[in-house]
Amino acid sequence: MAHILVIDDEELSLFTMREILEEAGHTVVTAGDGMAGLALQGAQAFDLVITDMVMPHKEGVQLIVEIRERDSRIPILAISGSGRSRNTDFLELARQHGANAVLTKPFSEEDLLNALAVCLETDG
Amino acid sequence: MNRSMLALAKRAAVFLGVAAGFLWTFVALADDPNSRSLIVVGSETDYPPYALVSKDGRAEGFSVDLMKAVSEAMGIEAVFKVGTWDEVRAALERGVIDALPLVSYSKEREKIFDFTMPHTVADAVVFKRRQAPDIEAVGNLRDQTIVVMRSDAAHDWLVRNDVSGKLVLTDTLPEAFRLLAAGKHDYVLAPRLVGLLTVRELGLPGIETTGPLIDAYGRGYGFAVKKGNTALLLKLNEGLRVIKETGRYDAIYEKWFGVVDRKGPSSELIFRYVLWASAGIGVVGGVVFVWIAILHRIVRRRTAELRNARDDLESRVAERTRELENKNFVLDAVITGSSNAVFVKDRDGRFILANRRAARNLGLEPEDMIGRKAADFLPPEFVSKMEKEDRAIIETGIATEGEETIRYKIGERIVRAFKTPYRDSEGNIIGIIGIVRDITERKRAEQDLVAQRQLLDTIIETIPHGIFWKNRDLTYAGCNSKAARNWYLEKREDLIGKTAFDLARDRVEAELLTARDRVVIDEGKALINFEDNHLRADGTVATHLSSKLPLRDAAGNVTGLLCIFLDITDRLAAEKQLRQAQRAKALGSLAGGIAHELNNLLLPIEALSKMAEKRAPENSPERLRLSKIVEASERAAEIVHQILTFSREDDEEKSIVDMASVVGEATRLLNATLPSNVAFRCQQASGIGAVRAVSSQIQTVVVNLVTNSAEALEGRPGDVVLSLDRLELDADAVREFPELQPGPYARIAVRDTGKGIPPDIIDRVLDPFFTTKEAGDGIGMGLATVHAIATRHDGAVRVFSKPETGTRVDVYFPLVSEREALVSVSLGQD
Numbered sequence: 044m045a046h047i048l049v050i051d052d053e054e055l056s057l058f059t060m061r062e063i064l065e066e067a068g069h070t071v072v073t074a075g076d077g078m079a080g081l082a083l084q085g086a087q088a089f090d091l092v093i094t095d096m097v098m099p100h101k102e103g104v105q106l107i108v109e110i111r112e113r114d115s116r117i118p119i120l121a122i123s124g125s126g127r128s129r130n131t132d133f134l135e136l137a138r139q140h141g142a143n144a145v146l147t148k149p150f151s152e153e154d155l156l157n158a159l160a161v162c163l164e165t166d167g
Numbered sequence: 168m169n170r171s172m173l174a175l176a177k178r179a180a181v182f183l184g185v186a187a188g189f190l191w192t193f194v195a196l197a198d199d200p201n202s203r204s205l206i207v208v209g210s211e212t213d214y215p216p217y218a219l220v221s222k223d224g225r226a227e228g229f230s231v232d233l234m235k236a237v238s239e240a241m242g243i244e245a246v247f248k249v250g251t252w253d254e255v256r257a258a259l260e261r262g263v264i265d266a267l268p269l270v271s272y273s274k275e276r277e278k279i280f281d282f283t284m285p286h287t288v289a290d291a292v293v294f295k296r297r298q299a300p301d302i303e304a305v306g307n308l309r310d311q312t313i314v315v316m317r318s319d320a321a322h323d324w325l326v327r328n329d330v331s332g333k334l335v336l337t338d339t340l341p342e343a344f345r346l347l348a349a350g351k352h353d354y355v356l357a358p359r360l361v362g363l364l365t366v367r368e369l370g371l372p373g374i375e376t377t378g379p380l381i382d383a384y385g386r387g388y389g390f391a392v393k394k395g396n397t398a399l400l401l402k403l404n405e406g407l408r409v410i411k412e413t414g415r416y417d418a419i420y421e422k423w424f425g426v427v428d429r430k431g432p433s434s435e436l437i438f439r440y441v442l443w444a445s446a447g448i449g450v451v452g453g454v455v456f457v458w459i460a461i462l463h464r465i466v467r468r469r470t471a472e473l474r475n476a477r478d479d480l481e482s483r484v485a486e487r488t489r490e491l492e493n494k495n496f497v498l499d500a501v502i503t504g505s506s507n508a509v510f511v512k513d514r515d516g517r518f519i520l521a522n523r524r525a526a527r528n529l530g531l532e533p534e535d536m537i538g539r540k541a542a543d544f545l546p547p548e549f550v551s552k553m554e555k556e557d558r559a560i561i562e563t564g565i566a567t568e569g570e571e572t573i574r575y576k577i578g579e580r581i582v583r584a585f586k587t588p589y590r591d592s593e594g595n596i597i598g599i600i601g602i603v604r605d606i607t608e609r610k611r612a613e614q615d616l617v618a619q620r621q622l623l624d625t626i627i628e629t630i631p632h633g634i635f636w637k638n639r640d641l642t643y644a645g646c647n648s649k650a651a652r653n654w655y656l657e658k659r660e661d662l663i664g665k666t667a668f669d670l671a672r673d674r675v676e677a678e679l680l681t682a683r684d685r686v687v688i689d690e691g692k693a694l695i696n697f698e699d700n701h702l703r704a705d706g707t708v709a710t711h712l713s714s715k716l717p718l719r720d721a722a723g724n725v726t727g728l729l730c731i732f733l734d735i736t737d738r739l740a741a742e743k744q745l746r747q748a749q750r751a752k753a754l755g756s757l758a759g760g761i762a763h764e765l766n767n768l769l770l771p772i773e774a775l776s777k778m779a780e781k782r783a784p785e786n787s788p789e790r791l792r793l794s795k796i797v798e799a800s801e802r803a804a805e806i807v808h809q810i811l812t813f814s815r816e817d818d819e820e821k822s823i824v825d826m827a828s829v830v831g832e833a834t835r836l837l838n839a840t841l842p843s844n845v846a847f848r849c850q851q852a853s854g855i856g857a858v859r860a861v862s863s864q865i866q867t868v869v870v871n872l873v874t875n876s877a878e879a880l881e882g883r884p885g886d887v888v889l890s891l892d893r894l895e896l897d898a899d900a901v902r903e904f905p906e907l908q909p910g911p912y913a914r915i916a917v918r919d920t921g922k923g924i925p926p927d928i929i930d931r932v933l934d935p936f937f938t939t940k941e942a943g944d945g946i947g948m949g950l951a952t953v954h955a956i957a958t959r960h961d962g963a964v965r966v967f968s969k970p971e972t973g974t975r976v977d978v979y980f981p982l983v984s985e986r987e988a989l990v991s992v993s994l995g996q997d
Contacts (some may be wrong), residue, residue, distance in 0.1 A: 124766040149769035
């Protein structure tokens, strides 16, 4: 079972992911923005970080860069609502900056658990 | 005797007639202008008392007085010049003087002079000492010593007649008389009167004349005129006769010779020669006398008549002279003051007259031109041309008028030259009269005017606007070609004089067109930038942006109207396209934002409802309900996906793709899915080319278009035809596609035989979420997405539709150059 940090500014999204992940037997810590997420990541040892890309205070891309600076090995799963807008492909950017997998909202239980498996296998 | 007298009288009468005829001729000659009423008389300086000079230099003497008296009697004014014999004689020959008062006759002199009758017969006489014996005849002197002046006529006479072998010669008369007075000799032969005067002047005593008068001096002295001056000769002869008759002659004789010859025999002698001349004729002499008397009267009468005639003539001449002078003055003033250059040239081209203006053109004074030729002042190429013209005028006698440009010293001038032959009084062409008007200013003004008119015309023709102007009665007064074409007229002139009622299709249209004209004319109001519609010949409607303005005269009265208009149909269409594109973009941006938010919300709905559905008991109402939530959230997710596809701007990497194969793939997919009522066909031209595109998006376009068309059939059988072709859009064609650049394009056109799109909504079919389908049938993103994709590929979409006939949608994608396509293919192979 994995200890997972989930960062998203959308409360409903956080709740949904916690439901899916805890059903699957994982432990979940959530953060409502990038700043809080980064603080938690520094304070605890997580097996995986799931982060939204479009958030207040700290954009997902910036958060990924800073996590990677601190820990080059921790698996990161990037998720995004529209994924792409205004010529900016956030998920592509996330990949480039160190995300191990990406996932577009809305996704199903299976989608998330599959992506989780991919991330943890890479790590393994 | 009687008979012979009668015959003689008859002859005399005939002779008189002839003579009178001659006389008429002579008198007529007297009227000749050469016979002046003023004559110049040359008198000798030292031949006293006949001719001498007073102390104050005036001519005096017997002959001078006679000439004065004769002149006075004949109404001639005589002025006297004095000189030696040689001088005055030469002056007469040259014609400087007209008459000499004292010339003795000789054969030699008659060759150069004509003589009047002698007025003085200078007889010689023998002078003796009182103590010496008288002589009866010259023959008595045979053995006597005779003193005589050397070379004097008396000397000649003595030698010729062999009077005496004893002659004593002196150089002067006084010397001869002094010898006599001194008692050295007894006799002197000398001119009688001169001798007497000399003796008196010298105060020599005891000298007297003796014996007969001797004709030693021939015919004596007369007046002489130049040979051939018969008129003056006749006048002088007549005058001599007059003064003899009036006693004037005797008075003069008395004055000069009275002291020595109180009796004055010369009054008898004066006609002696005439009497001698007539003595031989006898009775005829009498006739001649009568004839002379008659002639005399005729001459006097005639003279009076002539004098009157002369006076009359003189006053007429004076009057004519005044008239001519007046005319000349006026003519001179006209020529001098003329603003035209006026000149006269002789046949050789030399100027014989030129006014100030003519000279000024050449930078000269008029007198500088006289005697010179144009070649002296003007450029040779012009002169040779001008001389040719002048020759033609002289040869043909035809005046010419024409314009030419001349390079004068004062600069290049344009002139209008009128040249006409100059003829003498007999009509012979003796030169050329020229009048040259400087029309440079007028010409330049005309040229300026033409240039201005052309400029104005160019402007009117060049501006993109149609322009026309109308009279108050709304007839067209003028227009440019664009305005004429607006009425399908080839020539601008075709519009002039017509009204809208002549041109419009119907009265209603004409009324519509002229309604505003009336406002402009009647109220003097300018209507600026209003839009109105014009029905074109092809039935389409053109939109004009027009302004109509009153035209006013100087007093401000409205005389008509000016209209300029611009066909803004294309611009409006382009603006519409642009607005549509902008609206689509804005909507896309909005839709993208909404989609993002919706996806966030759909995550819990879809994921949690699926989890709940899975865990709900099988066949329970909860599971069914949850399955419906899942279905709805999936549909919602699909809509959001479509919206995102539409709003996505550059979501995927474009590559060079072959248009035909991409479209081909899409149609294969469609063939499997289209319902059976749809007869789907593909018409694909070969060699379309490649586009830089996201191939899945091209496929989306094809799928959306065909799906829309299939749905437009509404289940009824019908055709859906997809065609793919290639076309070049040049700069002109692109005007209808403001969003496109000129170049090669691939065109995907899909048409159907469906219900068509109502005109009132055709403008909105490209808008996102616009749909004609029943709620639930579609979300209205099909064409909006096609439009978004086309725009993203620098392409364009056009929709054509006729209700109940069908719809056609054309989508344009720019083709890449063959080179670009080749390079891309080779790179792809690497």
